[in-house]
């Protein structure tokens with residue numbers, strides 16, 4: 001949030017309202033702003049500087065449709081604006097929400113009276129340290145403009161309406177520097193992305209220059225969230241606590257740093273160890289775009305897996321020492337689950353190592369394990385499945401004090417009547 005200017009000062013200085021359409025909210029994202037997940041960060045784009053505001057109020061008793069609410073009494077949250085990626089980034093923080101209560105909110109421009117759609121919002125909290133989250137990755141879908149993620153997201157929330165938040169493993173769109181892909185992706189998915197806060201890992205389609213049209217800091221410019229001091233040019237890392245779980249969202253974009261040789265930076269490793277060594281949370285869950293293990297090309301192809309091999313050397317020991325239960329990743333567009341892995345990268349007993357998981361592919365770029373996967377590489381995986389063309393995939397995780405139940409689904413996006421299909425499930429016990 002270092003680039004935020006004060007909106008009230010900006011308004012007089014640089015207000016440039018050419019038409020209402022210049023102030024139409026686009027590219028809206030909802031995150032947990034703070035590490036304890038008590039406030040929401042909202043970010044949205046406009047074509048011009050204006051008077052950005054969030055309006056929010058509790059849903060009146062007996063009313064379930066946000067469009068039926070009289071918004072004249074809604075709380076007004078003044079927001080801030082700054083130069084963003086190909087437009088004006090507006091950000092605001094929604095605080096003071098009562099847990100498990102339904103609100104409606106909208107974002108927009110107070111002076112021009114231009115608003116987003118209205119969305120329900122509920123700050124869910126764990127019950128008996130139990131909660132549910134969804135996990136998508138690689139929703140990039142080229143010319144389909146978000147329709148595959150929409151189908152999968154709708155199916156997931158139909159089955160898991162209690163979802164507290166969503167993890168996204170990165171590569172939300174194919175060309176992260178292209179406004180014309182972000183806008184339809186987030187517009188068509190707004191019924192879900194406005195309602196469910198998301199933690200996103202930076203994907204290479206958000207940090208490889210070939211996808212960016214000269215833009216940088218792509219994730220930083222699309223989310224409103226607290227994170228430790230860091231260079232955000234090639235992605236962002238941050239921590240969130242929910243219930244008895246610590247989520248560490250790492251940034252594999254460190255490999256872009258000059259002279260890194262596909263390694264994670266010392267500063268990110270120091271942050272990771274600081275977080276892991278000081279937490280009192282029993283569940284430690286890491287998310288990182290580039291996998292350490294995968295039967296796909298970035299995990300197992302000898303000419304593509306340099307980062308994976310380096311990450312194993314850098315992270316296996318830390319994951320072992322600090323009892324990381326799960327490492328969630330993306331990038332290879334397949335589903336897999338490893339056996340528990342120890343500090344030396346060897347298979348170990350249930351409950352004694354870190355299990356690595358990839359949730360298939362949320363978008364169109366479906367892949368499978370590489371041809372000629374070596375027996376040694378294959379032996380790390382308890383299961384792995386290729387993705388089918390036209391299918392999207394996701395996972396749901398139900399966290400309890402003693403175990404995590406994980407469910408892997410695919411859905412045929414080419415058949416409008418198709419429902420999601422449970423393809424696999426597993427249960428993890430707490431690390432011993």
Ligand SMILES: [Fe+2]
Pocket residue numbers: 138140170171203205331332333
């Ligand atoms: Fe991807």
Ligand SMILES: [Fe+2]
Pocket residue numbers: 171203204205289330331332
């Ligand atoms: Fe990727």
